[in-house]
Amino acid sequence: MAATTFTSHQTQTHFLSKLPTFSKRKTKPIFTKVRMALNDSGPSLAVVGVTGAVGQEFLSVLSDRDFPYRSIKMLASKRSAGKQLTFQDQTYTIEELREESFDGVDIALFSAGGSISKEFGPIAVKKGSIVVDNSSAFRMDQNVPLVIPEVNPEAVSGIKVKNGKGALIANPNCSTIICLMAATPLHRHAKVKRMVVSTYQAASGAGAAAMEELELQTREVLEGKPPTCNIFKQQYAFNLFSHNAPVLENGYNEEEMKLVKETRKIWNDMDVRVTATCIRVPVMRAHAESVNLQFEKPLDEDTAKEILKNAPGVVVIDERASNHFPTPLEVSNKDDVAVGRIRRDVSQDGNIGLDIFVCGDQIRKGAALNAVQIAELLL
Amino acid sequence: MAATTFTSHQTQTHFLSKLPTFSKRKTKPIFTKVRMALNDSGPSLAVVGVTGAVGQEFLSVLSDRDFPYRSIKMLASKRSAGKQLTFQDQTYTIEELREESFDGVDIALFSAGGSISKEFGPIAVKKGSIVVDNSSAFRMDQNVPLVIPEVNPEAVSGIKVKNGKGALIANPNCSTIICLMAATPLHRHAKVKRMVVSTYQAASGAGAAAMEELELQTREVLEGKPPTCNIFKQQYAFNLFSHNAPVLENGYNEEEMKLVKETRKIWNDMDVRVTATCIRVPVMRAHAESVNLQFEKPLDEDTAKEILKNAPGVVVIDERASNHFPTPLEVSNKDDVAVGRIRRDVSQDGNIGLDIFVCGDQIRKGAALNAVQIAELLL
Structure with a gap:
């Protein structure tokens, strides 16, 4: 890719x-x-x-x-x-x-x-x-x-x-897979202490019927008709909304808690801190995630890029001059998870923070x- | 509202x-x-x-x-x-x-x-x-x-x-206004130390022609035609991408650094730490923002909700049982900024962290x- x-x-x-x-x-x-x-x-x-x-x-x-x-x-x-x-x-x-x-x-x-x-x-x-x-x-x-x-x-x-x-x-869960494909190689190098994830999730996560509903709704809205809401209870076309998974007592929805809990289990690290906000966006089949990382050890952005370039199943798309970064469309039907916007987090001192942006095909790698x-x- | x-x-x-x-x-x-x-x-x-x-x-x-x-x-x-x-x-x-x-x-x-x-x-x-x-x-x-x-x-x-x-x-900048409308009342109560923002930005931020291009592209894609890319260099319909503002030497784009710098100036607080990832989503005229907050003093979620309910220009939409939270569509053409998904951040101890989700009309309050x-x- x-x-x-x-x-x-x-x-x-x-x-x-x-x-x-x-x-x-x-x-x-x-x-x-x-x-x-x-x-x-x-x-x-x-x-x-x-x-x-x-x-x-x-x-x-x-x-x-x-x-x-x-x-x-x-x-x-x-x-x-x-x-x-x-x-x-x-x-x-x-x-x-x-x-x-x-x-x-x-x-x-x-x-x-x-x-x-x-x-x-x-x-x-x-x-x-x-x-x-x-x-x-x-x-x-x-x-x-x-x-x-x-x-x-x-x-x-x-x-x-x-x-x-x-x-x-x-x-x-798809969001966990896509996030950890990018975060794990960095975690192995500098140990992730805390991770703040915001997702941009595609229709496909809710199944083929949801993809069809997004397409149908979009046609309807463009024709000035009220959108058909069978799978989702609200308009999805030209809109976005908090993930439709049930909300738990702690205020997180189930999709978000999957990211929190599955990360701990997959990394076998009960101490890793994760928070997530999961949002559905009107995209067909690939998820995007904005991931803010806090590490135990310093990790500069050039080293992070090298680590990610060498990570299996990961491709780095990070061309700042041409503003070319991962998009859901570019990873659709692809195997690799794409990572870009790799940069030192200006809100953390001591070179222990990074921001990255990850896209992966939800149906495929997800x-x-x-x-x-x-x-x-x-x- | x-x-x-x-x-x-x-x-x-x-x-x-x-x-x-x-x-x-x-x-x-x-x-x-x-x-x-x-x-x-x-x-x-x-x-x-x-x-x-x-x-x-x-x-x-x-x-x-x-x-x-x-x-x-x-x-x-x-x-x-x-x-x-x-x-x-x-x-x-x-x-x-x-x-x-x-x-x-x-x-x-x-x-x-x-x-x-x-x-x-x-x-x-x-x-x-x-x-x-x-x-x-x-x-x-x-x-x-x-x-x-x-x-x-x-x-x-x-x-x-x-x-x-x-x-x-x-x-x-629109993203700053919408974010700070929600964050400021909380900041006044418990002082924000650090803020991690991920945006979901509408077409309107790039002007009326961009809104028209999103509509045109969507029609084209639904008809199986190649999308017209005059305003944006890539497909926007059913896609999302890193904000098209130029990327600076530190890897942030200008839109993101506006959030970082304008927050400091508006709050008159040079110590507040902000990081942001700005993404354009195929939505017409209202922005959404996922905001993770770290406070100096403890602030529980019920107090935060009360503070936000009483904040001028802010409306709280936070109905967990019915999964009703702010959406761009619901705030379109409205004056108030809507806040929801208000919850204690499980990745921070000591009740000093909150996650919130904010939506505001980019052309109007933005x-x-x-x-x-x-x-x-x-x-």
Whole structure:
């Protein structure tokens, strides 16, 4: 991604298109991929919630990364069961999610909401599947690893497909993943003491229907019509609002507390101080985050830039003269998290503060890609 | 504003309409207003840059507030000179801005960009006019008061129309005004030591043409066309980006440093620590700001809420159960700055930290209203 910049138009057309395009992104010939991915020595997979925004992206990422598999089950609710889906030149019939769905499944990628995970996750584990769950259901369960492969792969070191034992692994929340992809390399160098995060979150975090509602509302508002509010209770087009997650007793919403708590668990650092304000902005599928960092040890901005340039899964876009910094559009459909606006915080003395601005594709690294990367650790 | 909530549709229609509506907002009969405002004992006014977004809003605010005046000159560039404009049932011919324009003018409201202010501001002062300047040209000049009437009205206490002496007064930057409207009442109670601000800034900050470009781009993107990029160098529709102000040597952009420096000047507190990250979001005319505060003295969230509820020009929208908090749309075309998400910062011990979320109409309190309020102090 470092060198390529999509023209805005191309990216836009893509993210507004309703149908995911599974093999658009790479230039490799598609048959090579199919041969590499579909092979007898690979694990058997199941995708739970395959019709959702993240479910569809699971397939896209599996394809892009030539993830090996000997079979794949496409699971969804009764409503979608029976429909057909083409993936890597094979046609699959979507099956209704049931207890028996997990018979013989090695790895199950879940993204069908917390209640489905709570009900079917433990069933899948009992049947010997390793569940990589994108919901928040098990994230804070102390027996469940919460993993960003670039950050804490060691958390799943004991879990392997070849062991034949079921297990639950949680995928962190999108905002946490995107933030920590940038903050962790700096944390390793100078130890983050405190982090103040403000998010600019895309529609995709609320699912495909939310993306459609943003598009519909925008058309309506431009036509002078009242906006349709089914997913969100208020106008989203040309507006922004505090994240729609329920607000807890301490005044934070659940989305914000995920950033606070998940950071502690992923970093295995109960002392790190985090506060967050999570806001939804009328952007389609990539989140942005303004992150203010306070370190234990001094860290100058040039060193920070070098650290980030060398960090896996991170790309630095920080061209001050041309005012070119990360944007949601530029990271849409991309794997890497982009970091820019890296600068010494003028409000902190002693070179212990930095401000950074981070963008990452919410559906991809914020969800599907991270889960598939976890699955890769299991092979 | 506390009790009234525009339906989104109404507000939307308004902010997308090209022509300002000068007497729409109040229910009072228009003739009462004309009689009260246009009277011989009022000062003579000039509006410089009357065709711009802020210039138009100057007229709207003068009308809404029944600002008294005995005459008003409508000044703009040569391009607009000769065009006619109706204000409070009187027809005016727009005049080209010249040195002689200020002959006999008591108060001149400037919003035509920094270079016009630099050229014509001192001329107007020499001719005996009091200039209230919305540009950044003189804000950091130590001889020029930088004023938010609710915050530091004392800064203009010596300047009065009746003195017959010219003077320059600067209107702060929109982001600073909106932030300090909420932060100042808390600062007075517990003294702000450090403030971390992330902004969500509307198109209007870049002028009427930028608002039009956002609308045009949005239509284009929805039609699958490449977006027109005249005002901004990149796609703005369904995207966001680091504020387009030039980036300085310290890595901050000028917009961010305005927040840092203007806060110190307005609070007359050289020790207050401020850092800011300024981002443009695809919203039409109201800014939002996520503000993290660190105080010298403890301040609990209930006390903070009470302080803000009683603060002039501030309305608290903080309904946790219904997830109702300030949004740009809800404050559009409103005078008050709205504050919500008021909560103890979990990353700071000792009850010395708060997080708040602030929204304010950028054209109104962020520019025209504040300037007219300054003018009111001069009577």
